[in-house]
Amino acid sequence: MKISLQQHIYFFTLSTGLLFTVLVGSILWSTQVVEVALEREQYANKVENHTNILKQLLINEDIYASDYNTDNWLVLDRKFNELLRRNPSLTPEQQTIQNSIESQNKNVQRLFNTINKNQLKNADEKIKKHLKTRLITQLEAIRSDTIQLSSIVQKDIANVIKQQIIFILSILALSLFILVYGAVKLVKIFSTSLNEVKTAFEKNRSGNFQKIQLSNQSEEFNGIANAFNNMNKELSETTISLESMTKIVAERTQVLEQLSNTDPLTKVANRRALFERGNDEFSRVQRSKNPLAVILLDCDLFKNINDQFGHLFGDEILKNICKVCTEEIRSIDFFARYGGEEFIIILPDSGVNAAVETAHRIQHALADHCITYEGEDIFVTVSIGICTVNDQHIDFENLIKDADLAMYQAKENGRNRIEVFGDSIVD
């Protein structure tokens, strides 16, 4: 059964409260019992005193005297009877002694009456003396009874006090045990449960979504654990780790970057990528003073091809140029579509001769790799402008502009040619 912490606390408080109520009740009860016992003892003492007075009267007075006045005796005896009638409540054992006292008192009265009935006119001194002794003996018997009654009452008081001390100590020990047990149990539930919740939070932080398993069941912590476990279940279903997320973002970024730097048709670097790389290379050349060359290619008569064979075929032509160029350049070179049917190759650490050589290789390769259209081989040529960096160039764009001038020079000079900016080489 799951009991809430609140119920635990209520239970311990109520148990202890109940025990203390029993304790208070018991103390009140024992006070009452002792009071009754004291009343009984007082009664026994009164009876004893009165008996002694009666005895003294008998010893002192000549009850057989002709002029003996019984008034004193009768007054005392009446008082004595009154005292015995107003006896306190007694236990069966004490009641037996009370019965004995009453019985002895009746005998005293009867014997006194017998004696006083015409003063035993026929009796001799011996019997008179004997009866008087008997009367005193009866009173002595009452006195003994009162002493016995006192003794029983005192024993009762001692017993009640002893019982009460044992009872109070037992109740206190029990209360203390319940309090300590309750406190230890609550502290244990609190500390263990809090530790378990804390551990679960720490595990969550490292992405380990585990359930809280409580060692001690309590409604409150069970509620927290259930809420946490439900939350964890949802989190484990919807959350991925930061590491995975970074990896995914990096992959996606790479894809996006690739997409933004790639020409969708030819799958080679686009104009944006060209300028990014070109600017970097230009900057590097400014620092290192190494050579840098740029080749600008333009497909000859491309408009005619489009018009004659269609745009789709034109696209195939462009893809073929890209394929050829990519194969013919070095790994450190950079090939990009500049726009329309224009392409640029950046050649780091290359002078004019290396660039011209590359341009030649491309021209030859294009001549070797024609494209078939409806069974007919279609050959394309490119006009190539080459420019190497010099002190006049202020940026990469400036360099391209000169390469472009060289390429126009090639066009003007008859196409399928290689022109170097600032040179008069004609192939």
Add this chain to the structure above:
Amino acid sequence: MIIAVSKTPLSTPFYIAKAINSFDDTCVRVKYEQVIGGKSAFDKVMSGEVDFGTSSDSVIAFQSLTTPSFVSHAMFVQSDNDVKLITHSADNIKSALDLKGKKVGVTQGTASEYLLSTLLAIEGLTMADVKLYYDKPPQLLQAFSRDEVDAIVSWEPFVFQLLQGLDKKIKIHDTKSLSTLSFNLISQTADSQGVEKAKCVIQGLQTAIHYIASHPQAAKKIVIDELNLDPAFIDWVWPDYIFKLGLNQSLILNIRSQALWVVETQMRVSNSAPNSLRFVDSRALLQVDPGAVDIPLQIFPGK
């Protein structure tokens, strides 16, 4: 261990002790031998036939004059209406004065003999003024039934039996003021072993007496069944009985005054009444219920 128990409701604590097995919790195994009257019990104790007996204070008083070696360990009951003077109604005997010259049956050495002597003395008579007929209660009853005696002094339950069994009217005289008696547990003068045994018996009696106080109806039924008595009889005598353990000054005074009386009235030949304190031994009762002992400190040989 054998106890001679007088066949009278005064021995109720013994019957109860047996019925509720209160001796089982003590250190002795007890067997009873039923006798008629405390004098018979006394004789059996002194002959060594039994270890303990139940006897009235009158028996103790009489025996203290002739037998020095016995003690009472505890008084366990008292009654003010057990011994009675019975006469035939037709004889019109109003008081002891009218007994002069009559034949009166008593049991020698018992409370009945003592009561008769005091009743006579109050009227200025002595035992010599009546014709004494000594016998045990059953025989006295027969003698009275057959008109062989004019009066008898006997105790319960014989008086009640007479009342029930006799066609003729009888008169029971009011002798309450003079007929108080107590019953005691007696033994021969006890050594420490005897005291130990007495302690065990008293423990059983104490349990029984507590039972009587707390279960009076059940106790009455046990006695009725044990003594085969008429319930009406028990109802009649029960209020007169007070069952409690005690060994007090009044018992000693009572024994002494009765013994003195016996000597003075020359019922027995003796120089003087002995020291009555010799005939009570408080050692056993002091161990069981010290509050019930109210006598001067006793010194015993070997202690």
